[in-house]
Amino acid sequence: MARSARSEGNTINGASSRSRTAAKSASRRGSKHRSRPGDDAGMIPVLARAVREIEGAAERGKVGPSNRTKFQVIALLMREERAHAKSDPDVSDAERAELLKRLDGVATILAKTAARDTSLIALLAEDAPVSDAARKLRRDMLMASGAELSPDELIIAVEAPTLAPVAEKQVVPKSVISRQLSNPFLAPDFSQPVAAKPATHRLANWELLEPLFRAFEYGSGGNVASMGLPEPSDADRRVPGGLELFHHQAEFVASAREGHRSYLLADEPGLGKTAQALLAASVTNSYPLLVVVPNVVKMNWAREVERWTPNKSATVIHGSGEDLDAYADVVIVNYDVLDRHVGWLRTLGFKGMVVDEAHFIKNRESQRSKHVLALAESIRALRPRALMIALTGTPLINTIEDFRAIWQFLGWIDGEKPTAELMAHLEENGLTPADFGFFAEARQTVIDMGIVRRKKLDVASNLPSKRIADLPVELDDDLGRSIRDAERELGARLRSRYLSLRASRTGAEIGEGHSEELMRMVARAELEESKASKSGDNVFTMLRRIGQAKAVLAADYTAQLARSVGKVVFFAKHIDVMDAAEETLARRGLTTVSIRGDQTAAFRQAQVDAFNNDPQVSVVVASLTAAGVGLNLQAASNVVLAELSWTSAEQTQAIDRVHRIGQAEPVTAWRIIAAQTIDAKIAELIDSKAGLAARALDGSDADIVDASEVQLEALVALLRDALGD
Structure with missing residues (x-):
């Protein structure tokens, strides 16, 4: 040497x-x-x-x-x-x-x-x-x-x-070292023009992000938030034999082929966003391509690469990356191991990046969000025209601020203000936030940066219908009685606090009758205590006990469905509810598979394949958090929701594991509701409010509600009952 x-x-x-x-x-x-x-x-x-x-x-x-x-x-x-x-x-x-x-x-x-x-x-x-x-x-x-x-x-x-920064977990797989040896330095791509900074005049001293967020929060009179897309050519519809591309999918591919490079692809779940992203990468030759996904779907992404772009190779990063092929066209990594690989991933010279279930990065302070944003920034620094796609059918879960990290990933903002391209387009509008019409113009400007949102009703009219049916059940055993007792005790506690707070105020402060403001103050204080508490009866522990009480009843109904209509997807939030359901279904003589958060990606994919392909498997018992995104379970047309979510978005995501392209039958989701408990009130609250995405992206004028708001309203309802209203 x-x-x-x-x-x-x-x-x-x-x-x-x-x-x-x-x-x-x-x-x-x-x-x-x-x-x-x-x-x-x-x-x-x-x-x-x-x-x-x-x-x-x-x-x-x-x-x-x-x-x-x-x-x-x-x-x-x-x-x-x-x-x-x-x-x-x-x-x-x-x-x-x-x-x-x-x-x-x-x-x-x-x-x-x-x-x-x-x-x-x-x-x-x-x-x-x-x-x-x-x-x-x-x-x-x-x-x-x-x-x-x-x-x-x-x-x-x-x-x-x-x-x-702590770097103990950082690894460099041998395959990456081999690639480094063959090409140790990556020169910047000077052929790709960098957008010049705009000459800002009207907007130079304006705070713009909050007005931009409000432009989406206020809605737009029924106008869906989706950029204009070109009519696809025959080349945009070209897919491997045996596959079919829907018109809305081909439109997206055509847009990428014509030169657009950053997208928030927010189509409703089930409309084939994975295929659109992979075909967009193909027509733009955005290889090597980095794909960041939840652990539950990374094996499915590898399959989709082989399916839609069979001439391209994919590699999946497991653990420390021992089996990684650093020369592959598509590198797939899940959020959970990103911290171990973020160092060398910056050196691989990616020409594009896809973030699946992009709402996972909504908290910009989390480590996974920081890693995703840092990788995106390093890719753009080397290739300003890299293909960047954020995929999520539910980009907004709780607040309009959920947009911030996604926009930053796409390079539209730097986290605190618009970047050069968006600023230039806002300047072209000729308006400031103080001018009439700014919000509508600004909303459309951001949409034209690359927001694509299509609804099943509009672009997949041949997709079978979907309905949600509630099945009230009576909890008449000891556990049910203890739950109702706990609810009464909680209501009494809220009532006592309310009366004490009311007594401390003057009549002029609260007026006649019960004060809505005081009730919400008491409910909010109870909610904060419940979130901080690890024990005792509160709204969260009660819901878990309700889930436990419903588990056998929900499993029995699932068994009836399986024998009468075929395969069924059973969703629950808590492991003990899943355990009880699996035991009950086994006693009923049904074969089940399970999807949980502690499984390896390969094992989980095997469970999905068994459910979709094995006629002996009748039911998949799935975690709402582990299986509520990304999976294709369309072998079933019936879903049982044994436990309720706090948001309509999580519920919709779960149902759309079945109601998606490839489904041939109408889909029914059966919600098991514990009658005469807070369970029923929560179901009403979820149904009475439109999701945030419906307002911000679909043009709905309905009120916005998030998980915390539903929790607060549920406690207020308990307090009203205790007060006798």
Whole structure:
């Protein structure tokens, strides 16, 4: 190895004429980095000597801190030298080829060194933190090369020390190392134009994000939030034999083929968003493509790649990525292991990124959201025209703020304000938030950035109908009686608090009758205590007990359905409810499979396949959280909801595992409701309010309600009953 290094070093150093060429190139960079008179060494020999020192250290054992710093500085200067060599108009083609060849020699030694100590690979990332020591070493190496530095470059300001991010979980699979060896450095794509910053005038000092969010929150008089899409050509409809593409899917593919590159694809669940994303990547040649998904669907994504784009390969990251194929066209990773792989994923040169169930990143402070946003930013930095698609049938769960992280992923905002492209379009509108008509114009401007929302009723009229049927059940056993007792006790507690609060107010403050404001204050205080409490009777523990009480009744009804109409999907929120249901169904002689959150992706996919394909399997008992997104369970046309969700969005997602493209029969969802309990009130609340997405994206004028609002209203209803209203 040492002999090889010396040989390569000779190639790198070259003859004196080559050194003079390097020095001449360095002198052409401009006033900052001119060679000193009489010094014809140039930068490349300095890099060659330094990289051989690191190589020797790696041969002797683990690379120490000082050589790690040197490794990073060499990588930084390599990028600078390569960029100068490619962009300098005064360098002839022959000189440029010679310089790049010598830089490749340095790159080869760097890559081989990184292969010996894989922890060095993280230092190759463009966003790797640069320490004060690294900045000083960079200055010293520039001076050694003969560069003339400005006063600002000569003085290295020492910054206050910051804690480095925890990186114990970071891994670099062997397949990635192999790819790094073949292509250790990724040059920026200068062929893709970067949008110039707009000259802001009217909007320069305006806060814009809140008005943009409100533009969606207020709705738009029945207008669905969907950008205009072109009429698809025959090329856009071309799919592998045996598959069919719906017109709305082909429209999306046509839009990508015509040049659009960022989308919030928010079609209702079941309208084939996965196929649309994969075909858009195909027509735009956005490979390698990164796909970030929930664990429950990552194996299904690999199948869909093979199904819709059989000429492209897919690899799925499991655990530490031992079986990863870093050369695959599509890399699929689930949110749960993203923290272990985010470092090397930035180095793979993706041309596109898809985030499935994008509402998973709504909390921008969560680690998975930060990793997703950082990856998106690194992809755009290298390829400004990368294909970026956020997929979710329910982009808004609780508040309009759920848009923020998705828009940031797509590059429309930086988290706090619009980015250059969106700002330019807003400027073109000629309005400010104080002007009449701003909200409608701003809403449409954001929609035109790439929001695509189609409803089943509009684009898949041949899809069978869907209905929700409630089955009230009486909880007349000991558990049922204890639940009703607990509800009465909770109502009495709320009543006591309300009367105490009312007594502390004057008559002028509360007026005649019961005060709605005071009731909501009491209910809100109870809700906050319930969320913080780990024990005792509260609205959450009562719902769990109601679920336990309904489990056998719901399973019995499921068994009846299975014997009369065929396969059934049984959904529950809690593991003990699922356990009780499976035991009951087994006693009834039915074969079941289970989908839970603690299963591996491969096992879960096997369970789905068994349900869809094995005629002996009658029921799938599924977790609302683990199986409520992404899965195709259309072998059934009947769904039993043994426990209620707090939001209509979660309920809809679960039902649409069955009511989706490929379904040939009308779908019925049977909600098991515990009569004369808070269960029934919650069902009414969910049904009486439209979802946030319906207002923001579908143009509905219905009131908005989120999970916390339903919980609050349920407690207010209990208090009213206790007060005798």
